[in-house]
Amino acid sequence: MIQLSGLTKRYGDKVAVDDLSFTVPPGLVTGFLGPNGAGKTTAMRMILGLDVPTAGTATVNGRAHHELVRPLRVIGSMLDARAVHPQRTAYKHLLYLAQTNGLPVSRVHEVLDVVGLSEAAGRKAGGFSLGMSQRLGIAAALLGDPPVLLLDEPVNGLDPEGVLWIRTLMRGLAAEGRTVLVSSHLMSEVALTADRLVIIGKGRLIAQGEIGEFTGTGADVVVRTPDAAAFARRLELSGAHVRPGGGDELLVHGMSAPDVGRLAAAEGVTLYELTTRHASLEEAFMELTRDAVEYGSAR
Template sequence: MIEVVGLGKRYGRTTAVRDLSFTVRPGRVTGFLGPNGAGKSTTMRMILGLDRPSSGHALIDGTPYRELRHPLRKVGALLDARWVHPNRSARDHLRWLARTNRLPPGRVDEVLDQVGLTAVARKRAGGFSLGMAQRLGIASALLGDPEVLLFDEPVNGLDPEGIAWIRGLMRGLARQGRTVFVSSHLLSEMSQTADELIVIGQGKLISQSTVSEFVAAATEHTVRVRSPQVERLQKALVHKGATVEQDGATLVVGGLSSAEIGELAAAHGVVLHELNPQRGSLEEAYMRLTAGAVEFGTS
């Protein structure tokens, strides 16, 4: 579990993170969203002890990262896929990490196979494409078989097959009871991958909720209705207090559920050809809730 309590970070007169508190729980994929400059990368760096907070603290299973006895066995992270000596092979890079963290050498070939790099394990990492570098970074994060994983934009440079693979990997890790915390700008991917969302803007918490709760709170649900008796139905809906937009034989109805509309139609003897709930998207909800936080503020 990751606990962030009253976390703050200032660079001179600029506040990157301000009084930020949230909890990332095990057994689920938690997405970390926010506009550019919102403080996501800074927050992740403070969780990992790479930046010192100006205020507050971040704990991993109750302990600051700097005090972990075997950090790679507790926490795996991908923050920068290019953080690797360009003249080292993928295998040598992982062997170096394993040796310096007292991990069994056999673990290297296990993670190379897990991320699909066995065939290029002896090639220099400096010649890797961005997608291959991402896979090597993920292998590094998995090397210690950690309970907590942090990924910053893990699908950068991956093709559609690779994106589907990392999605399945993260969800699989969460099913094993691990804590998975992932930052991404790809909202469509987060809608398919994350169970919970933490959204920040201008360094402050905007929302922490499940994906469905986040979308429901920030978007309007409507129902698409088609009927050969659309005029009669529309009058009944308006009388009931619903908002109605008409396009020929189709109505878009707000303020009533599909069940309520179906019952109302039945009560008025109206035949329905379509009764289709229209859910808001994660993108719509995100754009609405972060609209005031796009420009990064200073203080």
């Protein structure tokens, strides 16, 4: 479990993380989301003891990172896949990490095999592609077989096979009862991988909960009928909010598809289509963070 309580980090007048509190439970993949500059990386660095909080605490299984005697056995992490000495081979990089945490050499071979880098074990990390660097970073995170994983943008640079692999890996680790916190800007991938979300903006918590709470809200019932204008008025009289969708399409909010169907049957309205369209995670994220975007593009 990862637990943040009142976590705050200031750099002079700049507040990067502002009284942030949330818990990342075991057995689930938790997506950690926010716009650029939201404070995600700073929060993760404080979890890993790389930055000292101005106030508040960040603990891993009840202990601060600096209190962990063999940290790789408790929490595995990847913040920057390129943070490897370019002249070190993949094998030597992992071997040195293993030796500092009292891990057997056999574990190095195991994780190289897990991430698909066994044949590249003798190659220098400086010659790796971004995708290969990501795999090496994930190997380092898995080295101590830790109960807690923290990964920042783990699918960057991976090809479709690699993306599917890391998705399956993360869900498998969570299914084993491990705590998995993953930060990403790829909403479509988060929607396929995460069980729950923590969303922050300008250093503060905006929302958290099961992923269905985000994608299940704001659903529209899509109706196509040759009697669109008349049926729209009837729907509104019944308490629904109706928006034209173009042509013979209506977007109905505030009334379920079965209720729309029953009303159409009672009114003798012909329906060409009656479906429920849920908001995408991207749409939900954009709506939640629209006032927390620090570096937005011109419109």
